[in-house]
Amino acid sequence: MERPFNLSIEHLRTNHYKPSAGTAIRSVPIFSRPAYTFPMDVERLRAYLLDLSHVVETMQWGANLVFWAGDKAIGGKMFALIDLDEPAPPSRAANQQPATENQQLLLSYSAGPERYAELLEIDGLVPAPYMARIHWVAAERWDVFSDAAWQRELRAAYEITLAKLPKKVRATLALPAAQQRRLIAEARRKQAKKS
DSSP states (O other): OOOOOOOOHHHIIIIIOOOOTTOOOOSSOSOSSOSOOOOOOHHHHHHHHHHSTTEEEEEETTTEEEEEESOGGGTOEEEEEEEOSOOOOOOOOTTOOOHHHHOOOOEEEEOHHHHHHHHHTSTTEEEOTTTGGGTEEEESSGGGSOHHHHHHHHHHHHHHHHHHSOHHHHHHHTSOHHHHHHHHHHHHHHHHHHO
Protein backbone atom coordinates (compact mmCIF):
# COMPACT_ATOMS: atom_id res chain seq x y z
CA MET A 1 0.00 0.00 0.00
CA GLU A 2 1.36 3.38 -0.95
CA ARG A 3 2.12 5.69 1.94
CA PRO A 4 0.33 9.08 1.86
CA PHE A 5 2.46 12.08 0.98
CA ASN A 6 3.91 13.71 4.10
CA LEU A 7 4.99 17.31 3.80
CA SER A 8 7.35 17.85 6.72
CA ILE A 9 9.26 20.93 7.80
CA GLU A 10 12.52 19.17 6.96
CA HIS A 11 11.27 18.46 3.44
CA LEU A 12 10.31 22.11 2.99
CA ARG A 13 13.59 23.27 4.43
CA THR A 14 15.77 21.14 2.13
CA ASN A 15 13.78 21.05 -1.11
CA HIS A 16 11.29 23.77 -1.77
CA TYR A 17 10.79 26.47 0.78
CA LYS A 18 13.31 29.27 0.95
CA PRO A 19 12.30 31.60 3.77
CA SER A 20 12.84 35.29 3.41
CA ALA A 21 15.26 36.97 5.80
CA GLY A 22 13.96 37.03 9.35
CA THR A 23 11.26 34.35 8.81
CA ALA A 24 11.33 31.55 11.37
CA ILE A 25 10.47 27.99 10.47
CA ARG A 26 8.65 26.13 13.18
CA SER A 27 9.76 22.59 13.90
CA VAL A 28 6.17 21.37 13.97
CA PRO A 29 4.72 19.41 11.02
CA ILE A 30 2.35 21.44 8.87
CA PHE A 31 -0.34 18.77 8.85
CA SER A 32 -1.75 17.58 12.14
CA ARG A 33 -2.78 14.26 10.58
CA PRO A 34 -0.33 11.39 10.97
CA ALA A 35 1.59 10.35 7.88
CA TYR A 36 -0.02 6.91 7.93
CA THR A 37 -3.59 6.04 8.82
CA PHE A 38 -4.64 2.49 9.55
CA PRO A 39 -7.28 0.84 7.37
CA MET A 40 -10.83 0.48 8.64
CA ASP A 41 -11.43 -2.10 11.37
CA VAL A 42 -14.41 -3.65 13.15
CA GLU A 43 -14.63 -1.14 16.00
CA ARG A 44 -14.46 1.96 13.81
CA LEU A 45 -16.91 0.53 11.29
CA ARG A 46 -19.33 -0.52 14.03
CA ALA A 47 -19.24 2.96 15.57
CA TYR A 48 -19.93 4.56 12.19
CA LEU A 49 -22.84 2.25 11.37
CA LEU A 50 -24.49 2.68 14.76
CA ASP A 51 -24.40 6.46 14.25
CA LEU A 52 -26.74 6.11 11.27
CA SER A 53 -30.39 6.63 12.16
CA HIS A 54 -32.56 3.56 12.78
CA VAL A 55 -29.60 1.13 12.65
CA VAL A 56 -29.75 -1.85 14.98
CA GLU A 57 -27.14 -4.57 15.40
CA THR A 58 -27.64 -8.19 16.35
CA MET A 59 -25.30 -11.13 16.84
CA GLN A 60 -26.37 -14.01 14.60
CA TRP A 61 -25.11 -17.16 12.91
CA GLY A 62 -22.20 -17.70 15.26
CA ALA A 63 -20.02 -14.65 15.66
CA ASN A 64 -21.52 -12.36 13.04
CA LEU A 65 -22.51 -8.77 13.74
CA VAL A 66 -25.54 -8.05 11.59
CA PHE A 67 -26.63 -4.46 10.98
CA TRP A 68 -30.28 -3.74 10.25
CA ALA A 69 -32.03 -0.73 8.75
CA GLY A 70 -34.92 -0.64 11.20
CA ASP A 71 -35.37 -3.16 13.98
CA LYS A 72 -35.74 -6.77 12.92
CA ALA A 73 -38.80 -7.13 15.16
CA ILE A 74 -40.82 -4.62 13.12
CA GLY A 75 -39.68 -5.81 9.70
CA GLY A 76 -36.31 -4.11 9.32
CA LYS A 77 -33.85 -5.51 6.77
CA MET A 78 -30.17 -6.26 7.12
CA PHE A 79 -27.69 -4.30 5.04
CA ALA A 80 -24.25 -5.33 6.39
CA LEU A 81 -22.66 -8.28 8.16
CA ILE A 82 -19.25 -8.41 9.85
CA ASP A 83 -17.69 -11.81 10.53
CA LEU A 84 -15.99 -11.81 13.94
CA ASP A 85 -14.77 -15.43 13.77
CA GLU A 86 -11.03 -15.98 13.94
CA PRO A 87 -9.63 -17.24 10.64
CA ALA A 88 -9.21 -21.00 10.56
CA PRO A 89 -5.60 -22.24 10.49
CA PRO A 90 -4.48 -23.44 7.06
CA SER A 91 -5.03 -27.13 6.51
CA ARG A 92 -2.47 -29.47 4.96
CA ALA A 93 -5.06 -31.83 3.47
CA ALA A 94 -4.40 -32.99 -0.08
CA ASN A 95 -7.94 -32.23 -1.17
CA GLN A 96 -7.85 -28.73 0.33
CA GLN A 97 -9.12 -25.88 -1.83
CA PRO A 98 -6.65 -23.22 -2.95
CA ALA A 99 -5.97 -20.48 -0.39
CA THR A 100 -7.76 -17.83 -2.44
CA GLU A 101 -11.03 -19.79 -2.32
CA ASN A 102 -10.54 -20.59 1.37
CA GLN A 103 -9.99 -17.01 2.56
CA GLN A 104 -12.22 -15.73 5.33
CA LEU A 105 -14.47 -12.86 4.34
CA LEU A 106 -14.50 -9.97 6.79
CA LEU A 107 -17.54 -8.00 5.74
CA SER A 108 -20.53 -8.46 3.45
CA TYR A 109 -22.91 -5.71 2.43
CA SER A 110 -25.68 -4.84 0.01
CA ALA A 111 -24.30 -3.29 -3.18
CA GLY A 112 -27.50 -2.98 -5.19
CA PRO A 113 -27.94 -4.18 -8.77
CA GLU A 114 -26.48 -1.00 -10.29
CA ARG A 115 -23.06 -1.23 -8.62
CA TYR A 116 -22.73 -4.98 -8.09
CA ALA A 117 -20.75 -5.81 -11.25
CA GLU A 118 -18.56 -2.70 -10.88
CA LEU A 119 -17.63 -3.59 -7.29
CA LEU A 120 -16.74 -7.17 -8.21
CA GLU A 121 -14.00 -5.81 -10.49
CA ILE A 122 -12.18 -4.40 -7.44
CA ASP A 123 -9.43 -6.64 -6.09
CA GLY A 124 -10.47 -7.90 -2.66
CA LEU A 125 -14.24 -7.89 -3.28
CA VAL A 126 -16.09 -11.09 -4.17
CA PRO A 127 -19.74 -12.16 -4.41
CA ALA A 128 -21.06 -12.67 -0.88
CA PRO A 129 -21.79 -16.34 -0.11
CA TYR A 130 -25.54 -17.08 0.02
CA MET A 131 -26.31 -13.40 -0.73
CA ALA A 132 -24.87 -12.83 -4.20
CA ARG A 133 -28.28 -13.38 -5.79
CA ILE A 134 -29.53 -10.27 -4.00
CA HIS A 135 -26.46 -8.24 -5.04
CA TRP A 136 -24.31 -8.44 -1.92
CA VAL A 137 -20.51 -8.27 -2.06
CA ALA A 138 -17.95 -9.44 0.50
CA ALA A 139 -14.54 -7.98 1.35
CA GLU A 140 -11.53 -10.20 1.89
CA ARG A 141 -9.51 -7.50 3.68
CA TRP A 142 -10.00 -4.06 5.24
CA ASP A 143 -7.68 -2.15 2.91
CA VAL A 144 -9.94 -2.64 -0.13
CA PHE A 145 -11.22 0.92 0.48
CA SER A 146 -10.08 3.95 2.46
CA ASP A 147 -12.06 4.91 5.58
CA ALA A 148 -14.08 7.50 3.66
CA ALA A 149 -14.80 5.04 0.85
CA TRP A 150 -15.95 2.38 3.36
CA GLN A 151 -18.28 4.92 4.89
CA ARG A 152 -19.67 5.86 1.45
CA GLU A 153 -20.16 2.20 0.50
CA LEU A 154 -21.93 1.29 3.73
CA ARG A 155 -23.99 4.47 3.72
CA ALA A 156 -25.13 3.53 0.20
CA ALA A 157 -25.96 -0.02 1.39
CA TYR A 158 -27.97 1.45 4.26
CA GLU A 159 -29.87 3.83 1.97
CA ILE A 160 -30.61 1.09 -0.59
CA THR A 161 -32.02 -1.12 2.15
CA LEU A 162 -33.93 1.69 3.84
CA ALA A 163 -35.61 2.57 0.52
CA LYS A 164 -36.73 -1.07 0.12
CA LEU A 165 -38.48 -1.21 3.50
CA PRO A 166 -42.25 -1.68 3.35
CA LYS A 167 -44.37 1.45 3.87
CA LYS A 168 -45.59 0.18 7.25
CA VAL A 169 -42.02 -0.18 8.54
CA ARG A 170 -40.99 3.24 7.19
CA ALA A 171 -44.07 4.74 8.87
CA THR A 172 -43.02 3.12 12.16
CA LEU A 173 -39.51 4.55 11.80
CA ALA A 174 -40.98 8.01 11.25
CA LEU A 175 -42.75 7.88 14.63
CA PRO A 176 -41.28 9.57 17.72
CA ALA A 177 -38.64 7.48 19.51
CA ALA A 178 -40.87 6.60 22.48
CA GLN A 179 -43.60 5.22 20.22
CA GLN A 180 -41.03 3.29 18.18
CA ARG A 181 -39.63 1.65 21.31
CA ARG A 182 -43.13 0.70 22.46
CA LEU A 183 -44.02 -0.86 19.08
CA ILE A 184 -40.70 -2.72 18.91
CA ALA A 185 -41.13 -4.09 22.45
CA GLU A 186 -44.68 -5.20 21.59
CA ALA A 187 -43.48 -6.92 18.38
CA ARG A 188 -40.72 -8.72 20.32
CA ARG A 189 -43.23 -9.95 22.91
CA LYS A 190 -45.42 -11.34 20.11
CA GLN A 191 -42.40 -13.08 18.55
CA ALA A 192 -41.41 -14.56 21.93
CA LYS A 193 -44.92 -16.00 22.41
CA LYS A 194 -44.75 -17.67 18.98
CA SER A 195 -41.48 -19.47 19.75
